[in-house]
Amino acid sequence: MKISRTLALGAALAIFGGLTAQTQTAAKIGAAAPAFTLTDSNGKSHNLGDFKGKYVVLEWTNHQCPFVVKHYASGNMQKTQEWATKQGVVWLNVISSKVGAQGYITAEQANTMMKEKGFKSTATLFDTSGDVGRLYGAKTTPHMYVIDPKGTLIYMGGIDDKPTANQADIPGARNHVKEALSEAMGGKPVSVAVSQPYGCSVKY
């Protein structure tokens, strides 16, 4: 008797699990970017819906990851952020490292780091539970997403097409985020809407 009851319970859980998964909307090009609310390093809450009417870039980051270091020590990421934010783009860094894992920092440490490294992004958001990272399917740091003013996801993938941790590869690389924003702002279709992200695994 006991055995059959356990099995029935297991089956019920499996069905429930399947339904739960379906209600979550994963990130998909051409579809509405998944909604989220996260708190930034100054304690301010941001809802994706607040930015309707503007382009939004999400940049998953971990300041101790060599691939992130490549793009910050060279100034490439800050330059791209500056170029974008000057045109009214909202650029959000997202940290999904869990407490104690590589890349996890307090709000105060994040503010110091952003100042020291000359971040030109709009805000740094904390996703310590990893829920938003998993919702978007963020696999690496960096992992980039571009959302258009209607809230539609128009790019997801790597910052560029040179999957290395070597700064020397930046000058010859094709910056997919810059390209996607330029094309979309110019009313053109995004030529590379998806690319393989590269970097360290996200420390969920």
Added chain:
Amino acid sequence: MLSLSAMIVAASATMAPVTEVTLFTAQNGYQPGQPITVGIEVKLFDGWHTYWRNPGDSGMATTVDWKLPEGWKAGPLQYPTPARMVLGGALMFGYEEEVLFQAQLTPPAGFTGPAKVTADLGMLVCLEECRPANGSIEFTILPARNITFKQDLKDQLDAWQKKVPAELPKDQGATFKWTATGAELTVPIVKEIDRPTVTFLPHDVGLIDHLNPVVSAKRDGKNWVFELKASEFQSKKPEKLGGVIVELDEKGHPKHRGVSFVATQK
């Protein structure tokens, strides 16, 4: 001096070393026009791993750029068949504990004198965190009238060569076609891949799903026909699809070296 040997240790002033890289050859020197095998031995500290030619969902491909005297040619870097390592829902192709990559360097027929060779290694080693293990190793290979081998080093190179995937015979080409959901791959059945429980390790990122590449495998005469699932990041559909077909144990480690090929489009 029978072997050339140079070592880099991935460490910095504030970090303990996590890997040691040793470069060597098993022979006493080179002869003009004759290939010489160079081994790159990587010893990883407990728990750390490094990567195959396709790192998988994260990480970085291990590469070597050779700087050689004029006329010398370097063959492709030979990667042993990697393990599939699943970490936090992501899949990586790579190696734990130790791995040996090798390549053949060939001097031109008329070459004389000492040959200065530089290997620029591009490598990333990871545990929970990642550290670059990039470095340049410079060494000199001297000419030798008669080639002699240091047996233990030759045995080491030979043993690792047996872990590099076999090449599918040229006259037994693999073919594929892109489909709405991925690719249909047709590969001749050879000794190494005569069971349906094999998997596919794509040579390059962004084409085929790393975690669950094989949707179905069916036997069609002398061929396997695999239905492969596209990578969620697939943005191009090239005319060639390279990879390794191999059987893995329950831990994701290769049971044998598998078969490597580049399939052409039907």
